[in-house]
Amino acid sequence: MPTISVKRDILHDALGRTYTEQEFDELCFEFGLELDEVVTEKNDDGKEEIVYKIEIGANRYDLLCVEGLARALLVFQNKMKIPKYELSKPGKMERLEVDPSVLQVRPHVVGAVLRNVTFTKERYDSFIELQDKLHQNLARKRTLASVGTHDLDTIKGPFRYMARPPADIKFVPLNQTKELSSAELMDLYSTDSHLKPYLPIIRDSPVYPVIYDSNNVVLSLPPIINGEHSKITLKTRNVFIECTCTDLTKGKIVLDTLVTMFSQYSDTPFVIEPVETVSQGETSIYPSLKYRTETIRAEKCNNLVGVNQGPKEIAKLLSKMCLESKVNPDDSISVTIPPTRHDVIHPCDIYEDVAIAYGYNNITKLTPGTLTVAQQLPINKLTDQLREAVAQSGFTEALTFSLCSRDDVAAKMRKKIEDIPAVHIGNPKTLEFQVARTALLPGLLKTVQANRNMPLPLKIFEISDVVLKDGGTEVGARNERHLSALFYNKTSGFEIIHGLLDRIMQLLEVPR
Amino acid sequence: FTSLRECKMQDFGSLILEELDKANQLDSLKFAQRHEVDEQKIVGAIKSLESLGDVIQTKIYQVKSWQLTAEGKEVAANGSHEYRVYSAVPDSGIQQSKLMSSCGAFGKVGFSKAMSAGWIKIDKSQGAPVVMKLVESASDTVGEHMVLIQKGESEKVDAKLKGEYKKRKLLEEVVDKHYTINKGTNFRTKIEKAPTELTADMIASGTWKTTSLKPYNLDALGVETGGGCLHPLLKVRAEYRQIFLEMGFSEMRTNNFVESSFWNFDALFQPQQHPARDAHDTFFISDPATSNNFPSDYLARVKQVHSEGGYESQGYGYDWKIDEAQKNLLRTHTTAVSARMLYECAQKDKFVPQKLFSIDRVFRNETLDATHLAEFHQIEGVVADYGITLGHCIGVINTFFTKLGIEKLRFKPAYNPYTEPSMEIFSYHEGLGKWVEIGNSGMFRPEMLLPMGLPEGVNCIGFGLSLERPTMIKYKIDNIRDLVGHKVNLEMVKRNPICRIDKSGTGEERRLQVLNRRWANIESKLSCIQKQMEVMGISTATAHGMAADSSDGNLMDVVIKVHPDKPPYSLQLLLNVLKKRFKVAASTHTHSSVKSAGSLVLSSDESRITADVKITLIYSNVTRPTMIVKNAQIQGEENIVRYLARILDSRGGGNLYESLDSKVVAQIDNILDRLTDASKHSVSTLIPGILTKSKYLAGNRVTIADILAYSLCKQAAVSNSSIKDWSKRVEDAIAKM
Secondary structure (H helix, E strand, C coil), X not given: CCEEEEEHHHHHHHHCCCCCHHHHHHHHHHHCCEEEEEEEXXXXXXXXXXXXXXXCCCCCHHHCCHHHHHHHHHHHCCCCCCCCCEECCCCCCEEEEECHHHCCCCCEEEEEEXXXXXXXXXXXXXXXXXXXXXXXXXXXXXXXXXXXXXXXXXXCXXXXXXXXXXXXXXECECCCCCCEEHHHHHHHHCCCCCCHHHHHHCCCXXXXXXXXXXCCCEEEECCXXXXXXXXXCCCCCCEEEEEEECCHHHHHHHHHHHHHHHHHHECCCCEEEEEEEEECCEEEEECCCCCEEEEEEHHHHHHHHCCCCCHHHHHHHHHCCCCEEEECCCCEEEEEECCCCCCCCCHHHHHHHHHHHHCHHHCCCCCCCCCCCCCCCHHHHHHHHHHHHHHHCCCEECCCCCEECHHHHCHHHCCCHHHCCCCEECCCCCHHHCEECCCCHHHHHHHHHHCCCCCCCEEEEEEEEEEEECCCCCCCEEEEEEEEEXXXXXXXXXXXXXXXXXXXXXXXXXXX | CHHHHHCCHHHHHHHHHHHHHHHCEEEHHHHHHHHCCCHHHHHHHXXXXXXXXXXXXXXXXXXXXEEECHHHHHHHHHCCHHHHHHHHCCCCCEEHHHHHHHHHHHHHHHHHHHHHCCCEEEECCCCXXXXXXXXXXXXXXXXXXXXXXXXXXXXXXXXXXHHHHHHCCCEEEEEEEEEEEXXXXXXXXXXXXXXXXXXXXXXXXXXXXXXXXXXXXCCCCCCCCCCCCCCHHHHHHXXXXXXXXXXXXXXXXXXXXXXXXXXXXXXXXXXXXXXXHCCCCXXXXXXXXXXXXXXXXXXXXXXHHHHCCECCECCCCCXXXXXXXXXXXXXXXXXXXXXXXXXXXXXXXXXCCEEEEXXXXXXXXXXXXXXXXXXXXXXXXXXXXXXXXXXXXXXXXXXXXXXXXXXXXXXXXXXXXXEEEEEEEEEEECCCCEEEEEEEEEXXXXXXXXXXXXXXXXXXXXXXXXXXXXXXXXXXXXXXXXXCCXXXXXXXXXXXXXXXXXXXXXXXXXXXXXXXXXHHHHHHHHHHHHHHHHXXXXXXXXXXXXXXXXXXXXXXXEEEEECCCCCCHHHHHHHHHHHHHCCEEEEEEECCCCCCCCCCCCCCCCCCCCCCEEEEEEXXXXXXXXXXXXXXXXXXXXXXXXXXXXXXXXXXXXXXXXXXXXXXXXXXXXXXXXXXXXXXXXXXXXXXXXXXXXXXXXXXXXXXXXXXXXXXXXXXXXXXXXXXXXXXXXXXXXXXX
């Protein structure tokens, strides 16, 4: 789950009042957020500021910045009307032209313009921070989508999105002074801890995606870096946003989220200027800012949540969650899902919001009415009975790992790994997780090794599952329940283990 | 008795009895000397005779004697340091450095002693200092004295000199305990070795009637039991299993660690780009790498709901790939099994309501730390039926945790790809004093249930938690490797108690509960006092520390009556603190009922007119110290101290009592109780006992526990070194406040 850092005082300003830490924690809890940590950080001027670390649900992209968080909490507390996000109608729309060459690398691009924006240091930082959060989470570390933001007054459309051989792309990248080819740039960033993880996304591609303006100025080399030329500053008034993507759905969500959050700082808040994308002869207009309407019924909602609310109450509860709702003459409820709530994909998501607004902890506790007869899994029942019996016979229970190294099951047991029907793990981080165990004995031997300081003799056992490769099953492997016991002393004591085996056979009624 | 030195203890015993029979009284020291044995052996024999009942009576007496230290013995053998230095100086003199190196360890001391005895001198005229003899011969009195003392003739050495030798660490004074032995009421000369065990023979022959058996030693440990033990985590697992069974849940078939991505993720409507499906988080199987045998129509429905939606869903709008679904992995949750079970259930002709549970291993390719391993046990419960609601989910979880002894629960909205609504379960942790997350829950999404073929209207709730975490909390284990895996200490497995999961807390926590009860008891007593005060016409607000009426410049005006034998030194300490914070007027008077005042006199320079705090101490013939506040009485020095500290804490930032952590306050009350009951003897043992654990009586800061104890010690003139040190610390700490 993503965690965002918000300066307490800025949050208080945005919420229109101050909260004690406990009050804010309570508010978060109710809304489904978690105030994870409160820390003191030094700001750029060396002044100490209190910073809240807040955990956000992984599907709530609209809460990843202080702007969205405050907006949602204000609406939740009925202190603010749900904003209406609108597209402006510019005389001439900015255009992104997609060259066919880029279709194989990173096929989609969507864009938007924020006009007459007023930045401050805090707003600017928040803007950058939100892009970063979206890159990390929704865009899966820029593989699915990545955003470039530019000072529109420094560049001139129409913009061309194309793919070029790395050597042919030359520009001064962000925060650099020298012009570099994209190959040089890859070298430069191979040691940069922030950008290094993104290089493999395009590094081995014969061509790299790039966006030019009409004067051949490079805007960005997605998904790696923007150009220095079009860098936005605190003085920037008009922001051009482009978002290139491999997953168009995600790209649209990223763009919608960015513009709905930051159009707040336009001279006409919540109005966004669209940009057209022309690809393979087709023109699309972005951001989509799609409002969708779902029609739900109170009974269905009540039956799922376990409350008894009328249509009017439900509509009121939903409005607290930024879902504008109205009751129809047939008592159904029309719910408008705004472009900030891409997480709502099914009526059950709407029902959840009803439950949250009603308060989970206000819902009456119920007990399922149907009678069911409990049944133990036979093998687990037998296992528990045998565990008791073996412990009564003087053996102490061990609990060892089901993963181990190849050597544990093979070489150390004087066997060849090829002869063992082991299930192999493809991506182990350490040697201890190379295979699933095929026998319990190696684990018991390791237990003895770790307990050599215990008084002798040691008598230990384990009853647990091993995993064996088996082509006859659906997944090609199966578990098998094993019992293993070990006697450790200065003399071999074969008769002790023999005796235990006899005892087990006796208990299981296996004749000699 | 030539062989006496080899005598065994009971032989000494009989010997003592025989001699005692003749002499009527024996002395352990003289007895030992007479028979030339170590007195300790005789003491052992005496102790064993004492255990026979009243055969002998003993009295301990102490004898102080002088003994040589190791250094003293060395001097007795080789002469004093100064004599040896003197002897090392040739008549022609010697360079000082040479002399020192030849004398070794004793050189420095010996040199200075020889100098001050006037035996030698230093000549610096030649440059390098040269040591010369100053007297022709010297007699080594110190060495001779050591020899005398070693021989036990220390009375021949002057007491003052012995004091000096003690300072030189040549001598030490030892206190020896010896016994005077007299006949007891059951005195007899013959002792038979008491049998320790009752045997079958004794019963058969009837000798048990006349045999006196050795009493059992109930302080010793018994013989360890044999047998094996079950593992703690699996004992807890058995308890959880039992709870599910009691609630009518059937156990799921979870014995398949290897699972396909399809059942582990896709069937649960977890999108293929979801971070959990990353190699960073999940163990993928390289052999057998894939599964292919999926129910084809179900597979098609899953694909459709992911990529395009359906069942009223928008879907995720991405290109769903079968290759991703085929990848084998080690299951990351037992919900994969729940999905299989629900699918199976949907294939039946008629839907049968289900309550299912499982407790089994799951695997995460995560970074390992003290609380996370790559594999752990997941506990999962699932209920599927028509008309199941979120309210049922909350109800089932509530019942489940109530059975575990956890009753304070609350639910937080959360996100989970396959449940909606989703809830995190929090419980209030009394020990930590905060809400902690203990599990996850929710209602399975229609996008998961409907493609399986479950009928519309069937809802399904699920909840899950880990087995390790509550077990670690229950048994106070910090590192998960101490609980699971081959490195587990088998001794821990043996010592682990049975799992009574609804009995909350460890022994420690139960002790804390006792303290809390004691605290509640004190509070009720206080409120009783308050009520009495109210009866006397004093409002509760003012009684509560007098906080309310400070504005009139009269914070407190109290009269304290004490007996002159028990001067309240605690008041003196508190007065010092009060004086730094308030204007205090204090005066001391003596009532005619007593002859003279106590040794403590409270006074101040402040006049009663300008003071906020007025304390009048009257020595009079009262049995318990009594404080009179606005016509109410508070009895006992401990309660007076409590009262004053409360005012200091609330008004003067005193931090002596109730402003401290509630645990500490409970501890203070406990100590105050014990001090109040203590006689002189136990105060002197009680305080050093507590002080071995901390700097002050209640932790590492001075509190009223110290203040009262200080007063009691001073009243009873108890003083030993540890009490002296601590008293000094208390005085210093108070002075700094």
